[in-house]
Amino acid sequence: MAQTIRQIAEALGAEAEGALDLEIEGLAEPAAAGPRDLALAMADEYLAGLGQGRARAAVLAPGTDWRAQGLEAAIFVGRARYAMAGLTAALDPGPEIAPGIHPSAIIDAAAQIGAGAAIGPFVVIGRGAVIGPNARIASHVSIAEEAQIGAEALVMQGARIGARVVIGDRVILHPGAVIGGDGLSFVTPEKSTVEQVRESMGQVQAANQSWTRIHSLGSVRIGDDVEIGSNAAIDRGTIRDTVIGNGCKIDNLVHLAHNVVTGDHCLFAAQVGIAGSTTLGDRVVCGGQVGIADNLSVGSDVVAGGGTKILSNVPAGRAVLGYPAVKMETHVETYKALRRLPRLAATVAAMQKSVSNPGSND
């Protein structure tokens, strides 16, 4: 996997100087870098580490004097974080999934496997499933009847893809992700306690009823270039499909309920949960452990800070925080006032005393 400075710079579209044929095997923080590592020192505070490590080449901010750092070669990048995308892509060996179909895989005769697809050990593929060209399916994955997976998709170990799920091109599913479990959709013959609470918020009248299942007849449709984290769970829709737009990035242990529809390029950090039938616009960002209640509408470009619980609709472009979610600025103002509340209460108590005893002098 060794690459030259020249190759890496070309992959990044970046300038390079010095020994362009120097071979690189990995990336490293400057102080930890060995002689075959490319040191990451795009900010001035990392330059000092170069002396502690053994890097012969580094990635630097434009204009840095690489010779003065004792280096033999340098690559120059502007937006450092963005450069990381290209640098890591250039040096990622990727998972080892042997080409071809492993003999232990059980593939229904009526499934279609695209040209160049790799299928790992103990994979099960059901009737009528379609696997796109050059898709890579790691061990222990199950792909149920009539599911479709796009070209160059990467499905990691033990991911579960349910019946009739449709997944786009270049999608990555991490280990244990479950796409197309049934929605949690139950109903009682008479009004349930939940319905009572939504009307009155008061004491609940026990109904002594059991839950009857509403089956999930819809499926899940996932766009292109989506990534879904380890052990995440995305449920199928009730009548229509649950839909994940193109380019969405979804982290570990996220739950998306039945009938959720997201726009394109949303990003959900770990343990986010979005309840049934809620609709999101494009580029919505949710920090870790955000929750969004059911049947809501969240506009494009909304950013919800970590731990936020969204209990009502949010207009486009708003930054929100808190439980319940409010504008981020409002949350901070309220929170500051809350921190001063014990003192405020003491002030009021003193004033009350002074008002009721205006002549006293304590």
Add this chain to the structure above:
Amino acid sequence: MAQTIRQIAEALGAEAEGALDLEIEGLAEPAAAGPRDLALAMADEYLAGLGQGRARAAVLAPGTDWRAQGLEAAIFVGRARYAMAGLTAALDPGPEIAPGIHPSAIIDAAAQIGAGAAIGPFVVIGRGAVIGPNARIASHVSIAEEAQIGAEALVMQGARIGARVVIGDRVILHPGAVIGGDGLSFVTPEKSTVEQVRESMGQVQAANQSWTRIHSLGSVRIGDDVEIGSNAAIDRGTIRDTVIGNGCKIDNLVHLAHNVVTGDHCLFAAQVGIAGSTTLGDRVVCGGQVGIADNLSVGSDVVAGGGTKILSNVPAGRAVLGYPAVKMETHVETYKALRRLPRLAATVAAMQKSVSNPGSND
């Protein structure tokens, strides 16, 4: 899977009119319905969509003039949401799990497989396990020694059932659900920091101790008609069993800790977490991401709104919300006051000025 209007109406116990022999293959929202779909138009606002779609038959509220909607047949239902249970059940093809035992399954000679049970590829069943009649076990499932699974249970791909777990009839486990992992139960030789904090809430004295494991000797008992979501995790008990009552419905990524005991017909939305040794009554409903601390008692018919963190006992029939959980009405009242707090602080500051300078006129 096509069914006639007559068959569907009979399954629902509902009235139907018109072309009762019309064949239906699926359900659809009115505007999206094709000629072989049954359109769902139980509320007046959906009637308009019938003109946009191509449905020849619909489910309608009693008394709706179906001929005026251009339909050839109609089924009439009262409580629309409840009717969805029967409608979706009638048209759900269910997962394809081939009858019989797949030759790749590894079943211990001392396991018992009930009549009519279907066992999928790569399933592992341990010594002394008992699989009920007509149970369906999808691919990649593991069922450990002496576990029992009831009649007509449905266990989806990659679910994990631990040793000695007992599961009732008609239970559904979704992909990746883990029943019977060990509880998180650890102890230090001397008082731990957690024990210190429970006593004093103050600064912690470092103890420099390591955690010693309390093994989980109990198992998990799950009643009849329970449903457990994708990647949920239910731990075994320490001495006695963790117990899930009949008819409970548990969503994706829910965690139930060791020794938890629930009554019947509870419903837990996604990502709920219930800590060790907490006991719940019947029909408790928890919204998404609710947390309940350990060793608590939560009465029957309690409803906890999404995101609520229950840190103390809750009496039966109470609706609660917030962190920490309080009566839902109290939470709303407090929250309203909190929103007005910055203004209140300003008022007090002005009054303070006016009281201390009663003659000033600013």
Add this chain to the structure above:
Amino acid sequence: MAQTIRQIAEALGAEAEGALDLEIEGLAEPAAAGPRDLALAMADEYLAGLGQGRARAAVLAPGTDWRAQGLEAAIFVGRARYAMAGLTAALDPGPEIAPGIHPSAIIDAAAQIGAGAAIGPFVVIGRGAVIGPNARIASHVSIAEEAQIGAEALVMQGARIGARVVIGDRVILHPGAVIGGDGLSFVTPEKSTVEQVRESMGQVQAANQSWTRIHSLGSVRIGDDVEIGSNAAIDRGTIRDTVIGNGCKIDNLVHLAHNVVTGDHCLFAAQVGIAGSTTLGDRVVCGGQVGIADNLSVGSDVVAGGGTKILSNVPAGRAVLGYPAVKMETHVETYKALRRLPRLAATVAAMQKSVSNPGSND
């Protein structure tokens, strides 16, 4: 698995009296104990239960008169909870994983399997992986290329271990745990909405950008004696490794993001989430559903109560609670004031009236 009172007492290092050769098969609460159970009655309130059950022997607090309780033998222990560790260890049969390598396992020719290791059905082990001596690997586990697993490790069903992950001795991974999924690390060409919000907290300008992937080149290093719960997910680092210290105990459905570093002997209850590049000291304890934001530092011996969301650095030895996390005492004080806030608002309103109408008498 039967053991004598003598054997159990010796394993505990505890005193025993009476019929030391009495055989015991399990532990039980006093009222539920059968004649071959050892009843757990270390606190006085449990003694009454001995009369209802059929135990012939019990574990008791020092000095308890066992003959008066109608017992034939007794074991005496000091710290009752700590004794539970030894008692349950003595009577745990452990999971049944047959010795040797199951013929269905697929093990790369270039993997090394330690002496005495047990490998279950349908396990997949990749190129260059190293399995320690006496490790036990249950069914359906996948261990990717160049991963290392220490001596006497126990890996339960369907756990996923990614490429180059290094796991110490005596580690326990529960079913479905995923170690070494990729981190959620994405960047946009220009400043993203998240970066905007971190600067201004205000309205977001839509950027209409898509996310570019930063690949995860690091791996995960896990110390000795670590336990990781069912369906937990621990991501690999970006450049350096994600690191879990020795003796950490991690519960079900916990998420640890890329580059997280923990000290030794931390304990994270279920559904905890720790965001990218956050560093924790030793013995940090997080209650259930705690969240910690990215790039923070949390000192040794910090205790965070259930549901706490840590949004800024926390010094060593502090007990914290709330969203956002504050000192536990501050949280309680603030919370009490909040409960009285509606009354405070009414008081201020009345005072305001009285101040502006000092002569009125209502």
